[in-house]
Structure formats: structure tokens, C-alpha cells
Amino acid sequence: MALTYFADDLDLFFDDETHAVSCTYTPQGGSASTFNVIFNNEYYAIDGGEVGVESTEPTVTTKTSNISGASHGDTMVIDSVTYKIINIRPDNTGMTEIGLEKQ
Numbered sequence: 001m002a003l004t005y006f007a008d009d010l011d012l013f014f015d016d017e018t019h020a021v022s023c024t025y026t027p028q029g030g031s032a033s034t035f036n037v038i039f040n041n042e043y044y045a046i047d048g049g050e051v052g053v054e055s056t057e058p059t060v061t062t063k064t065s066n067i068s069g070a071s072h073g074d075t076m077v078i079d080s081v082t083y084k085i086i087n088i089r090p091d092n093t094g095m096t097e098i099g100l101e102k103q
């Protein structure tokens with residue numbers, strides 16, 4: 001069975017009146033564009049024996065069409081904070097999760 005992509009349905013998921021936020025994406029050497037994303041900055045802890053590590057892991061989820069051609073090192077500005085793209089994980093359903101690093 002072929003996977004079907006419904007772009008109109010995805011737009012509902014990124015409604016900024018529910019849980020999406022505005023993001024300004026700028027590819028290296030390119031022009032900026034603004035679109036809505038789902039932003040997560042979850043806390044995690046790693047038990048390293050005597051010394052543990054605590055951190056956050058900022059990620060965004062967006063429509064793949066918003067970031068076609070995205071590369072590591074491109075930037076995203078969310079809530080006036082600039083992040084660098086460090087990984088790109090498309091899920092082959094029209095959505096992509098992007099790992100970010102605060103600049």
C-alpha cells in the first residue's frame with residue numbers, strides 16, 4: 001500500500017492557536033522564510049555513575065516541504081533564540097524532526 005501525504009491535514013497540526021510557534025528558518029547563504037513548527041525542549045538526565053549529566057534537547061517538528069534542502073548549520077530563530085540545525089530526521093510521511101543546538 002502506497003503512503004499518501006495530505007498537506008492540507010498537516011496544516012491543521014501547525015495551527016499557532018493550539019500548540020505551534022512561529023519559526024524563521026535561514027539556510028546558509030540563502031533567504032529567510034517563516035513558518036510554524038512544534039517546538040520541544042525537553043529535559044533529560046544521564047546517570048554517569050558518580051557524575052551525571054543534565055541537559056535539554058531542543059527539537060522542532062515541521063512539514064518536510066518547509067525545509068526541503070535543509071542542511072546542518074542552517075539556522076532557526078524561535079522566540080528570539082537562534083538555534084543551529086545539527087540533525088535532520090524525515091519520517092517519510094511529510095513530517096521532519098530537526099535537532100537543534102542553541103547558539
